[in-house]
Amino acid sequence: QRLYNRHPKCVEALILSDTAHKIGTAESWNTRIATVERDGIEVIADGIMKVWFTPEFHAKRSAELAGCRNMLTRQALPGYIGTCMAVRDADLTDAARRIAAPTLCIVGDQDGSTPPDLVRSLAGLIPGARFEVIRDAAHIPCIEQPEALVTLIRDFVASLPEGKSAHG
Template identity: 60%
Template sequence: MNFLKTASAVIHYRTIGLETGKPVIALANSLGTDLRIWDEVVARLGDKFAFVLHDKRGHGLSDVGNAPYSIFDHVDDMAAVLDHLNLKNVIVCGLSVGGLIAQGLYTRRPDLVKALVLSDTAHKIGSDEMWNARISAIQANGIGSLLEPIMERWFTPPFRTSDNAVYAGCCNMLVRQTLEGYCGTCAAIRDADFTADAARIAVPTLCVVGDQDGSTPPALVRALADLIPESEFVEIENAGHIPCVEQPDAYVAALLPFLERCA
């Protein structure tokens, strides 16, 4: 296991294949998940690319740090990992809040970013009222109290079955995140707005979304793509908010032509 002590937190990270000299993809995961959501993607792309993954602060094995967070707390953590590994000009792929982190990374440290994959995300996600209500509900009753509605946004009905062990594991992953880290990241999402910055993105960008995403629906992700000059947009069929888990074959097939062009 690899850990990096930043100015305000210890961040858990993983590297795969950096010694090979292959093009590097840095992956940023979604709210309520850890770096394991990328396992199937890494397995399918591993003969072509190297990878850097990390747990956001407040998630997985990383420190909670000082919550609530700003989106740039998460951005600075990701930048610190890449700097620690002496990496620049990587392909940055972020899912949901990870997509906000990716946009923030380009805004603050464009030297680190060669291309962007913005997955199931937006320039601004949700309203202040929505996020404040979620924070209040979780602080009062725990993450488990919102398990069902969250899973309805994450995954399609055929995936959410009692005999699907992967689905059960995703439920476990969500409810085992720290309350402080989850709510702290909700606050970061609430306050993040890259509407103006999106028009200034000048690296190749792919916006991708599950066609049944209940958190950042296709119309919202397309609106992000419309803001970014010369970006591409792809929908993944039969997938919710986390297509890298629900439809990894289709997800990789959608990303691979773009990734190969940017490598």
């Protein structure tokens, strides 16, 4: 979204997966930042995994879950805090209304970070945007339901006007 906002001529089409124009509140992000500054990322990791992945993923794919949790907890604290600050401060509501490129907004039906209604509202801001929900997925459908995600992406790219899918 921000790339399009800054350089619209460089973007022929957008696929926005499990994101929104405004995610969370300043208060919720400030609380998270204070928590990880004081106690580290480890203390919030299990809660994040619960909203990033479905209960079925937790039950049946524990090795992959452990890898994702490890990825989260091993990142540098200043980088994580900077990311939290960037998300906290981002309000792309007006920018979304100005998107003129073909856009696909995708969300997992069990996404606890950017719930389907929030992603649907993003799609509603973007003129002509297509909105799709991936069943049995939470915040990271490329891990939980990669085939469904690839199908949506392929269909979207195939639907683009000639010249918009030169890399497809």
